Amino acid sequence: GAVVSQHPSRVICKSGTSVKIECRSLDFQATTMFWYRQFPKQSLMLMATSNEGSKATYEQGVEKDKFLINHASLTLSTLTVTSAHPEDSSFYICSARSEQASNEQFFGPGTRLTVL
């Protein structure tokens, strides 16, 4: 199956700093990628849909100025958490849609962000 990677897998940062998380589709092109957030023992909440070459579409309640998404190429989307606060600590998971595989969605391994 198609592979999606995320980097870093874990990151710890100080409050007020910005953190960038990368999501890559390794063996397929993805015009659309999705960013999810998962709090401990909770479900995945869709944050935004990232479209290559255009602005991301954010879900209601998600601050677009805080969670910057850039989908600069067909294999890379980045999520930048700006001015991070402890409440931003969470598990962030990306997924990529493969048009070659009947639009199936493949998930990355996730990034655990801890803001001190």
Added chain:
Amino acid sequence: AQKITQTQPGMFVQEKEAVTLDCTYDTSDQSYGLFWYKQPSSGEMIFLIYQGSYDEQNATEGRYSLNFQKARKSANLVISASQLGDSAMYFCAMRVGTGGFKTIFGAGTRLFVKA
């Protein structure tokens, strides 16, 4: 409104027995897809099974089968011959929208397989 509901926060099953994880959904879309994912403690999302809204037969993938009842808007996952490695969180998900679709998830069910 589009919604996925999983009413079982936790389930126990004896090894080698079958277990059913419940999932109901709500959407006004005629075309949609239903998924089940497994999330072990490592956090990765593992795709298990898919059912399209127009598929007449229930999907099966090895020990996993999806009991799709369209009129009831339910898509229960049946795991046969449970194994200790099946202990994990299980999420039911629905893909909605054409073209620019998105996938939404239920709250999840934690399955514990007992030896």
